[in-house]
Amino acid sequence: MSELARLPGWLWWLLAIGIMVLVGLIVVFAFWPRSSAPMIDSSEGLRIHPLYLGPSNAYLIETEQGLILVDAGLPGYSDAILRKLRQLGRDDLRLIYITHAHVDHYGSAAAIQRATGAPIAVHEADVENMETGATELGTVRDWEWLSRTLLPWVQPALKVEPTAPDVVLREGDRLDKYGLAATVVHTPGHTPGSTTLITDGGVAVVGDLISGAGGPHAQRSYADDWVELAESLQRVQQQAPDVVFAGHGRTSIYGAAFAALSPYLPGEVTPEP
Ligand SMILES: [Zn+2]
Numbered sequence: 001m002s003e004l005a006r007l008p009g010w011l012w013w014l015l016a017i018g019i020m021v022l023v024g025l026i027v028v029f030a031f032w033p034r035s036s037a038p039m040i041d042s043s044e045g046l047r048i049h050p051l052y053l054g055p056s057n058a059y060l061i062e063t064e065q066g067l068i069l070v071d072a073g074l075p076g077y078s079d080a081i082l083r084k085l086r087q088l089g090r091d092d093l094r095l096i097y098i099t100h101a102h103v104d105h106y107g108s109a110a111a112i113q114r115a116t117g118a119p120i121a122v123h124e125a126d127v128e129n130m131e132t133g134a135t136e137l138g139t140v141r142d143w144e145w146l147s148r149t150l151l152p153w154v155q156p157a158l159k160v161e162p163t164a165p166d167v168v169l170r171e172g173d174r175l176d177k178y179g180l181a182a183t184v185v186h187t188p189g190h191t192p193g194s195t196t197l198i199t200d201g202g203v204a205v206v207g208d209l210i211s212g213a214g215g216p217h218a219q220r221s222y223a224d225d226w227v228e229l230a231e232s233l234q235r236v237q238q239q240a241p242d243v244v245f246a247g248h249g250r251t252s253i254y255g256a257a258f259a260a261l262s263p264y265l266p267g268e269v270t271p272e273p
């Protein structure tokens, strides 16, 4: 019999309650929205405001002509995004640009649209999933099979809102009419309709093409098509952006670090059931 087994019952209860409170605090801390100081790109006169919305990131790109929101976080984060707009003293959100149809990127888009009237944009190949409130994870690597297994249970709890886009994006589209000198680059692989927004001054917002969580790395968890994903990463690397913002991980990634990333190729992939 170990010493532990001789602990009195009330102490076990105290320990259990302590652990539950700790886990609760960690979850609240992880999901609490935060924003950080703007990353200023003086050559273009842009201000990029990262919004850390729990597990995923969104970005407000501010120009004199207006603002573009890139991605919108999980459902329930619209207040945090609207609060940031109020802090900036701006009411001219001109576009809600969704990098791909995963709920951690479009979840609050419909609510933001109701509050601001801004149109929602997504690539044509991801329209159907967003319109039906779906999230297709494709094939997964390593332990990510767990999130695919849990997703059907998590999704109803999140109350995912079917989100119909107003603007259907295609390769090479320009965003000038929304006040931003930038091009849409179709970067399929993570999802069929994943896109990267690249400004003329060399700022790229890449969604889940790469991740900054735990250090910059190519997408290694989920892909609709791993070969396409590798090709998409190489295409954006060839454009040599100066700074890259990803959908996860609270960091910006500078050109040299981005150029050095290697794609994950098929192999060790858990097939779809
Ligand atoms: Zn994703």
Ligand SMILES: [Zn+2]
Residues within 6 Å of the ligand: 056, 102, 104, 105, 208, 247, 248
């Ligand atoms: Zn994501």
